[in-house]
Amino acid sequence: MSQASKPNSKKERRQENEKLILAAAEKVFAEAGFGGATMQLIADVAGLPKANLHYYFPTKESLYRQVVQNIFQIWLQAADVFDAADGPQEGIGAYIDAKMEISRRHPAGSKVWASEVMHRAPVIQDYLETTLAEWTEGRIAVIERWIEEGRMDAIDPRHLLYMLWATTQHYADFGHQIDTLNAGQPLSDAQWEDAKSSVKQIILRGIGAM
Amino acid sequence: MSQASKPNSKKERRQENEKLILAAAEKVFAEAGFGGATMQLIADVAGLPKANLHYYFPTKESLYRQVVQNIFQIWLQAADVFDAADGPQEGIGAYIDAKMEISRRHPAGSKVWASEVMHRAPVIQDYLETTLAEWTEGRIAVIERWIEEGRMDAIDPRHLLYMLWATTQHYADFGHQIDTLNAGQPLSDAQWEDAKSSVKQIILRGIGAM
DNA sequence: GCTGACCTTGACCATACGGTCAGGATGCGC
DNA sequence: GCGCATCCTGACCGTATGGTCAAGGTCAGC
Numbered sequence: 170m171s172q173a174s175k176p177n178s179k180k181e182r183r184q185e186n187e188k189l190i191l192a193a194a195e196k197v198f199a200e201a202g203f204g205g206a207t208m209q210l211i212a213d214v215a216g217l218p219k220a221n222l223h224y225y226f227p228t229k230e231s232l233y234r235q236v237v238q239n240i241f242q243i244w245l246q247a248a249d250v251f252d253a254a255d256g257p258q259e260g261i262g263a264y265i266d267a268k269m270e271i272s273r274r275h276p277a278g279s280k281v282w283a284s285e286v287m288h289r290a291p292v293i294q295d296y297l298e299t300t301l302a303e304w305t306e307g308r309i310a311v312i313e314r315w316i317e318e319g320r321m322d323a324i325d326p327r328h329l330l331y332m333l334w335a336t337t338q339h340y341a342d343f344g345h346q347i348d349t350l351n352a353g354q355p356l357s358d359a360q361w362e363d364a365k366s367s368v369k370q371i372i373l374r375g376i377g378a379m
Numbered sequence: 380m381s382q383a384s385k386p387n388s389k390k391e392r393r394q395e396n397e398k399l400i401l402a403a404a405e406k407v408f409a410e411a412g413f414g415g416a417t418m419q420l421i422a423d424v425a426g427l428p429k430a431n432l433h434y435y436f437p438t439k440e441s442l443y444r445q446v447v448q449n450i451f452q453i454w455l456q457a458a459d460v461f462d463a464a465d466g467p468q469e470g471i472g473a474y475i476d477a478k479m480e481i482s483r484r485h486p487a488g489s490k491v492w493a494s495e496v497m498h499r500a501p502v503i504q505d506y507l508e509t510t511l512a513e514w515t516e517g518r519i520a521v522i523e524r525w526i527e528e529g530r531m532d533a534i535d536p537r538h539l540l541y542m543l544w545a546t547t548q549h550y551a552d553f554g555h556q557i558d559t560l561n562a563g564q565p566l567s568d569a570q571w572e573d574a575k576s577s578v579k580q581i582i583l584r585g586i587g588a589m
Numbered sequence: 590g591c592t593g594a595c596c597t598t599g600a601c602c603a604t605a606c607g608g609t610c611a612g613g614a615t616g617c618g619c
Numbered sequence: 620g621c622g623c624a625t626c627c628t629g630a631c632c633g634t635a636t637g638g639t640c641a642a643g644g645t646c647a648g649c
Contacts, residue, residue, distance in 0.1 A: 287552050297560075
């Protein structure tokens with residue numbers, strides 16, 4: 170009766186179940202919002218009994234918190250490319266590519282993040298004030314250096330960053346609207362490439378880095 | 380015992396109550412999402428008994444639908460400036476100004492709209508497919524004409540529009556994040572002007588319209 | 590193969606939610 | 620000032636939700 174594909178040890182099994190639950194939760198939270206999501210639905214999507222979710226994650230909020238933190242990690246990771254570059258064209262270009270790729274590969278995560286921030290960040294306010302604020306200050310310094318070096322125009326770095334975040338996340342958060350305007354079809358590979366290069370072209374030209 | 384400030388006729392009173400409820404609903408839906416909002420809380424914010432809401436709006440969904448439709452109207456109205464202009468610099472510049480102003484004056488409405496689209500537009504899918512699709516096609520035609528006339532670079536009009544929407548709405552939808560990164564303070568008048576001019580500068584230069 | 594820690598789950602609970610309704614208040618048209 | 624349609628609302632209802640629990644299963648270490 171037991172599945173053939175489960176030669177797992179107890180610890181492997183625990184990790185596997187947690188991942189299963191987190192993936193299901195991310196999807197459900199993204200589609201319904203925190204308030205609209207139900208533990209029962211998450212359980213159904215994960216293929217586990219509801220009581221089992223509460224064994225791994227004591228409350229709905231703790232599960233939600235874990236989902237949001239995971240997304241934030243991915244988000245931060247993408248930001249690394251910013252520093253590796255030695256100029257705005259390369260750095261910002263790579264950052265746009267990375268964030269567009271996240272929007273494509275993790276649309277649900279992006280939506281959960283957007284939803285969390287839109288609702289005044291009840292769960293990750295401390296992250297915004299510490300980690301995100303520090304990261305932002307660091308990037309502002311980099312951009313200001315590029316401006317001093319004459320490698321791009323004198324743009325307010327904050328608003329440039331907001332523009333990068335807004336534009337790239339839009340393809341995830343408003344993906345449904347974009348798909349609807351694309352005859353109801355998800356963007357094809359070629360269309361994603363168009364999107365990336367359009368965004369890069371406008372912004373990089375717009376800041377005088379091309 | 381009766382308020383001194385209520386010399387209202389029955390019809391005036393009806394309109395007033397509906398507006399009161401819609402304003403409260405917009406705020407609560409924006410802060411909690413559809414699923415997280417409760418009729419009781421909307422009633423408290425509006426200062427009316429819950430049963431009264433159900434007199435004016437039979438269901439939670441009908442109330443929500445009205446809120447979303449009102450926002451869509453404001454949204455469409457802002458789009459008029461696009462057509463009144465005779466070139467990209469003026470038209471897109473004015474559109475950015477108008478949408479930034481909406482983000483500033485109607486942040487709750489913007490959030491409700493964003494939330495609705497993020498959750499796959501269960502209520503306004505038909506608007507997306509009809510009104511919004513038509514509006515978009517019209518604007519694409521205008522942009523293509525501008526390109527043909529050599530008044531801006533050959534940019535994919537769709538991605539330009541998405542960028543305009545994304546960037547301007549970001550200041551409403553992610554306003555909390557922006558405020559947090561602004562030392563916890565809302566943007567001042569001067570900062571809003573900076574935001575507007577930064578966005579306009581990058582985009583208008585980016586499409587070769589400056 | 591025994592034991593104890595870990596895992597699983599159906600059944601259950603208290604609460605909060607959207608929505609209803611009956612009965613009373615109010616104000617318009619006559 | 621009367622009658623009637625409209626408006627208002629406290630009390631109530633069925634349901635669905637987040638969370639609990641006790642009883643049983645399973646696996647690693649000895």
